[in-house]
Amino acid sequence: MSVFNEWRGQPLEEIMYHCRELVEDTTFPTIKRWREQGGKVLGHFQVYFPEELAHAAGMMPVKMCGTMLEPNNADSHFGSYLCSIIKTSLEAALAGGIELDIFVSHPICDAARNLAAIFGRNFDYPCQILYLPQNPNSSDSVNWLADEYGRMRRLIEKVVGHEVTDTAIAASIEVFNENRSLMRELYDLKRETPWLVTADEAYVLVAIAGMIPREEHNELLAAVLPMLRDRETRQEDRIRVVFEGAFCEQPPLDLIRMLGRTCYVVDDDFLIGMRYILEDVPVTSNPLLSLSESYIERSSYSPVQHDNRKPKEEMLLQRIKKSRADAAIVAAAKMCEPGLEEQVAYIYMLDEENIPYFVSEFEENMSSFDQLELQIETFLENILFA
Amino acid sequence: MTIEAATKNEIVGRGNRDGAQLFRDWFAELGQTAEKGEQSAYVFVMGSMNEILKTFDLPVVFPEINSLQTAVRRVAGDFLSEAEDYGYSPDICGYVKADVSVQLRGGEHPMGRIPKPTIAVLTNACNTYVKWAEIWERMHGCPMFTLDVPGTREAGTQTWPGDQDFENDRRYVQKQTKELIALCEQVTGKKFDIDKFREILGHANSMSVGWKRVIEANKATPAPFNALTDGTIFLGVANGFRGTKEGADYFNDLVEEMEYKAANGIGALAEEIYRLVFIGVPCYPIFRRFNELFSEWGGSFINSTYLWFASGGSNLGFEYDLDKPLESFAEGTLISVRDAMDSMFHQSQMLVDMVDDYSVDGIVYHPIKSCRTVSTGLADSRSYFASKKDIPSLFVESDMMDSREISEAQMKNRIDAFFEGLASRKQQAAIAGKED
Numbered sequence: 050m051s052v053f054n055e056w057r058g059q060p061l062e063e064i065m066y067h068c069r070e071l072v073e074d075t076t077f078p079t080i081k082r083w084r085e086q087g088g089k090v091l092g093h094f095q096v097y098f099p100e101e102l103a104h105a106a107g108m109m110p111v112k113m114c115g116t117m118l119e120p121n122n123a124d125s126h127f128g129s130y131l132c133s134i135i136k137t138s139l140e141a142a143l144a145g146g147i148e149l150d151i152f153v154s155h156p157i158c159d160a161a162r163n164l165a166a167i168f169g170r171n172f173d174y175p176c177q178i179l180y181l182p183q184n185p186n187s188s189d190s191v192n193w194l195a196d197e198y199g200r201m202r203r204l205i206e207k208v209v210g211h212e213v214t215d216t217a218i219a220a221s222i223e224v225f226n227e228n229r230s231l232m233r234e235l236y237d238l239k240r241e242t243p244w245l246v247t248a249d250e251a252y253v254l255v256a257i258a259g260m261i262p263r264e265e266h267n268e269l270l271a272a273v274l275p276m277l278r279d280r281e282t283r284q285e286d287r288i289r290v291v292f293e294g295a296f297c298e299q300p301p302l303d304l305i306r307m308l309g310r311t312c313y314v315v316d317d318d319f320l321i322g323m324r325y326i327l328e329d330v331p332v333t334s335n336p337l338l339s340l341s342e343s344y345i346e347r348s349s350y351s352p353v354q355h356d357n358r359k360p361k362e363e364m365l366l367q368r369i370k371k372s373r374a375d376a377a378i379v380a381a382a383k384m385c386e387p388g389l390e391e392q393v394a395y396i397y398m399l400d401e402e403n404i405p406y407f408v409s410e411f412e413e414n415m416s417s418f419d420q421l422e423l424q425i426e427t428f429l430e431n432i433l434f435a
Numbered sequence: 436m437t438i439e440a441a442t443k444n445e446i447v448g449r450g451n452r453d454g455a456q457l458f459r460d461w462f463a464e465l466g467q468t469a470e471k472g473e474q475s476a477y478v479f480v481m482g483s484m485n486e487i488l489k490t491f492d493l494p495v496v497f498p499e500i501n502s503l504q505t506a507v508r509r510v511a512g513d514f515l516s517e518a519e520d521y522g523y524s525p526d527i528c529g530y531v532k533a534d535v536s537v538q539l540r541g542g543e544h545p546m547g548r549i550p551k552p553t554i555a556v557l558t559n560a561c562n563t564y565v566k567w568a569e570i571w572e573r574m575h576g577c578p579m580f581t582l583d584v585p586g587t588r589e590a591g592t593q594t595w596p597g598d599q600d601f602e603n604d605r606r607y608v609q610k611q612t613k614e615l616i617a618l619c620e621q622v623t624g625k626k627f628d629i630d631k632f633r634e635i636l637g638h639a640n641s642m643s644v645g646w647k648r649v650i651e652a653n654k655a656t657p658a659p660f661n662a663l664t665d666g667t668i669f670l671g672v673a674n675g676f677r678g679t680k681e682g683a684d685y686f687n688d689l690v691e692e693m694e695y696k697a698a699n700g701i702g703a704l705a706e707e708i709y710r711l712v713f714i715g716v717p718c719y720p721i722f723r724r725f726n727e728l729f730s731e732w733g734g735s736f737i738n739s740t741y742l743w744f745a746s747g748g749s750n751l752g753f754e755y756d757l758d759k760p761l762e763s764f765a766e767g768t769l770i771s772v773r774d775a776m777d778s779m780f781h782q783s784q785m786l787v788d789m790v791d792d793y794s795v796d797g798i799v800y801h802p803i804k805s806c807r808t809v810s811t812g813l814a815d816s817r818s819y820f821a822s823k824k825d826i827p828s829l830f831v832e833s834d835m836m837d838s839r840e841i842s843e844a845q846m847k848n849r850i851d852a853f854f855e856g857l858a859s860r861k862q863q864a865a866i867a868g869k870e871d
Contacts, residue, residue: 070793126815128802129832130526135811149829156586159807166780167812170819177589183559184583189610196603331854354579355565384806386527390566393522394573 050086052079053261056269061276068269071260073302075118077146079260082415083109089209092147094138094154094164095297096322096351098178098179099340101225103151104263105217108211111147112259112323113138113154115298115413118146122294125307126167128201132384133413134298139167143404145228150208152176153201156183157297157353158387161381166198175204185345185356194341202337218336226329228263234352236316236324240372243313244284246277248292249306255320291369292317293395296351300411301392308378309420312429316372318351325349349403352391361391369404376405376432383412405432428434440537447701451662454668459467461675466547468494474553474623477571480670481747482558482584482772484615485677486639486764490632491619496552497674498567501544506719506836508545515837529805529836531567532860539576554622555579556615560586560747560776561808580618582611584769586776590784593773596766609765619763629760635678636755636764640702643771645686646673648721649754650742652693654793656710657702658737659693664726664744666701709731709857710794714740714782714816715801715809720838734852737793740778740785744809747776779809783816787823797857798828803835825826827860829853 055067080090092113100110115134123140141147151174156162169177180197182190203214204215215235232255239251254273258266290312299319308314313414330336350356350364369377379395381388392408399406406427409421468475476493478484480500488495492624499659505511511533518532519525521539542549555571557564559581568579585604587593593600616627649669652659660666676682696702711729713736718725729736748771756763778785786798802810802815810832817828831849834840 085545127812128810128814130804131807131811155607156559156562160811162562162808163780165588166590167815170783170815175589180583180585180588182583184581184611185865186612187583187607187614189607190583193603193607196600198586200600200603248790326559352566354711355579361569383526384526386563387525387566389527390531390563390570392524394569396522 050083050262051085051090051265053257053265053269061148061273061343063255064269064273064276067248068257069249069302069371072253072256073117075116075141075146077260080109080111080147083262088148090148091109091151091153091205092142092149094152094161095134096155096157096353097181097323097344097348098153098155098202099198099219099344100263101221101336101340102198102205103214104224104227104311105221105241106213107203108150108209108213108260109206109262112256112320113141113150113152114259114320115149116141116146117301117414118144119414126171130384131160132298132382134382135164137413138164139171139222144389150174153179155179155181158385160343160386161297173236175208177201179205181354182345183355184360185301185354191338191342191345194344195335198337198341210220215334215336218340219332219334222330222332222336222339224263224267226332228270229324229326231274231328232258232324234274235270238274240315241313242284243287243289243315244282245280247306248309248314249302249318250277250309251314252256252302252305252319255323259320259324279387286433288312288376288432289315289372289374291315291365291372291374292319292380293365293368293377294382294411295319296321296353296391297388298382298413300380301413301415304313304411304415304418304421307422311422315374316368318349319353321349333393341342352387362394365395366398366402376407376429379408380409380411381408439496441697441698443701446692446695447779450685450692451665451668453685453688454672457672457676457681458668460495462546464498465494465550469542469548469550469809473550477555477568477577478560478778478860479557479564479676481560481564481684481775482582483674483677483747484556484558484582484768484770485674486632486635487612487615487619488556489635489678490628491625492617493553494550495675496549497539499530500671500674501537501546501549502530502719502836503719504544505533509720510545511720511836512838516607522680527803528563528567529834529867531549531563531570533836534567535570538571551575551636553579554618556582558582558584558772560584560744563808577834578618578622580615582608582760582768584772586773587781590781592845593777593824599819601769605762605765606767608769609762612761612765612768621822633734633757633760636679636757636760637680638683640757641683642677642686642752643674643749643752643754645683645690646746646749648690649686649693650738650750653696653737655697656794657700657704657707658735659696659701659703661703661730661736663717663736664722666719666736666739670742670745670819673749677749693707699727702735704730704735706733707735707794709736710737711797711799712736712738712786712790712793713799714786715799715812716741716806718801718803718833718841719835720841721843724843725846728850732804732850736799737795738789740782740809743778744775746775748772748778750774780812781824783819786820790824790826795826796861797853798826799853800828800830802830802832804832804840805835805837827856
């Protein structure tokens with residue numbers, strides 16, 4: 050089933066236009082098209098979900114990561130003092146834009162861990178928590194997570210009405226390995242030649258993965274990456290920046306576009322869950338164990354997972370060094386407790402390392418960036434002319 | 436004085452008196468630990484692992500309790516400001532910020548000096564626990580151990596011993612328990628003593644059984660204790676003294692007191708008119724006044740989700756099998772901490788199940804800015820509850836630490852309106868009763 054064809058046969062700028070339009074479309078046309086063709090949908094909230102399990106069952110895994118919708122229906126289900134993403138993710142389901150067959154969330158933070166229960170009280174389809182180990186350093190975490198994935202497989206089987214075999218999951222792992230590899234290429238391009246792909250272009254190319262079948266996304270990236278490499282854009286004298294703080298709620302695309310105008314965003318944690326597994330997942334006869342082991346042993350980091358081997362400030366420092374960034378933008382979504390808490394640790398580390406940084410908060414629905422742009426330009430000029 | 440009067444004098448109020456004394460003793464001991472520079476463990480109320488830590492003679496510090504004490508003593512503002520100056524946002528948990536200040540002040544606290552952590556032990560029952568312990572890890576270089584307790588995946592789908600999913604979870608928790616024991620051995624230099632552990636589990640059993648009976652005593656009319664005010668004292672002992680003989684004795688006495696009061700019609704309130712259930716975390720900055728806003732109308736808090744989750748699910752009364760201490764400890768931890776989480780995320784069905792038993796007149800939802808774990812789903816949960824039971828409810832937002840988030844006048848207006856509604860409802864019910 051194909052759901053996104055607008056880009057096919059188009060020149061690069063047209064392709065990017067269609068990608069941006071799709072990412073900002075709050076009617077979720079690709080999900081509707083998938084359903085119209087009889088497809089089932091598993092919606093998963095941030096940060097990471099082993100999408101191979103849904104894919105192997107013939108479902109489309111959809112990344113629930115907020116929208117630009119006003120939460121007119123969802124507001125009454127929540128109290129005050131909460132981040133926007135949990136409200137707009139519910140709004141997307143309540144307002145009918147995203148019709149699901151299964152909803153899955155993870156206990157990533159105090160607010161999000163309530164989501165499965167809230168969805169469950171409002172929809173008839175299964176709304177579950179998938180536990181990802183909060184103690185990845187336990188010697189049993191890999192085996193236990195494989196069992197937890199097995200539990201999720203049983204739920205999916207019940208919904209689709211047929212068995213989801215190891216062979217099918219292994220085949221899905223291969224599709225996703227190709228996808229991971231293409232995304233790594235995209236980020237390599239961004240890191241090594243950031244003048245060839247702007248921050249917002251890279252962002253939409255990743256974000257689309259959460260709203261179309263992964264095979265289609267592979268086709269899209271395979272077509273776009275050579276076009277980006279062939280671009281004749283010249284390198285400019287811009288500050289290289291790492292953006293940190295978008296592991297869950299995403300900044301609005303206009304904010305990312307503004308960043309792309311003012312600096313080179315050479316690495317970031319935008320939609321990090323789509324890129325969480327850092328290497329290919331081994332294709333073995335026990336695919337659940339392979340997925341589990343990859344999550345524990347070969348994955349990225351975020352403020353919502355504690356791993357003794359991955360102190361977050363050390364991981365950010367590595368990200369900055371690896372991308373040869375001159376500075377960092379340390380952001381947090383408004384009311385995002387883990388993000389705001391991590392900011393403090395990041396700032397003290399950056400001070401110690403004498404790395405320039407800019408601290409900010411954002412909200413997915415913010416629409417005015419004039420003041421923020423001025424502040425960031427001033428910050429960057431200070432570095433450029435220091 | 437008659438024998439009955441003497442008995443009444445001795446028993447009634449004993450839980451509050453003894454609880455306050457135990458609290459003072461506990462903080463005095465912590466002060467001595469700090470002065471001597473001895474070891475301590477930082478833990479949390481939802482899954483303290485006290486049973487293991489006590490086996491290693493580690494004094495336990497509950498930073499949540501330390502923080503709420505700054506609010507009750509009306510000095511939280513200074514502590515919060517200091518942490519905000521350090522860099523922490525006004526939009527994060529006030530407990531965390533008050534504790535950051537305690538750490539920055541070298542342990543200085545209104546109740547005495549708090550020792551530095553040798554080890555931090557936490558569960559995943561609250562995600563902020565993890566972020567909080569990371570702060571100590573950075574400040575003090577102490578190891579932190581997250582005991583990951585898988586909770587309920589979907590309302591009504593809890594699994595039990597014998598079910599494959601439960602056994603997977605139990606195996607994971609048990610493995611982690613053994614890893615925690617190994618870490619404690621490394622930190623303290625002591626060998627794990629299984630017989631001492633068994634003895635401690637026995638005390639914890641007495642306490643859990645007692646806690647369940649105490650809560651059930653409030654089915655009586657009038658309710659013998661106030662779940663919000665008295666209950667907070669009982670909770671302090673339940674947490675700080677879990678697995679100790681003092682704790683077990685205290686709860687044996689408390690059961691006696693509550694059952695005596697229930698049998699003799701002695702209520703927490705002289706004239707109990709409305710029986711209320713409290714959902715959320717108390718409003719500590721105006722702790723006494725908050726309760727008065729209800730008690731002045733004859734409203735008595737006869738139960739609360741706080742009594743459930745802030746005791747780590749001890750309200751279930753789970754008893755460890757002393758013949759299989761490690762296996763049973765893992766099972767009890769899994770079931771109890773899971774229940775603590777359920778009482779935050781899935782409490783609506785629990786409320787539906789209890790309102791008749793406890794003759795509930797109204798539900799008070801108190802979401803707070805500081806705690807998104809408890810507060811995020813309350814508005815939705817309230818709607819669900821309203822669709823299942825015809826019981827009035829009040830939704831009033833404030834905070835557990837930050838007086839900047841509390842408007843007493845506004846709160847009073849809403850509470851008064853709630854009681855006017857309850858009064859009118861009672862009147863109408865009485866009229867309908869007469870007409871029948």
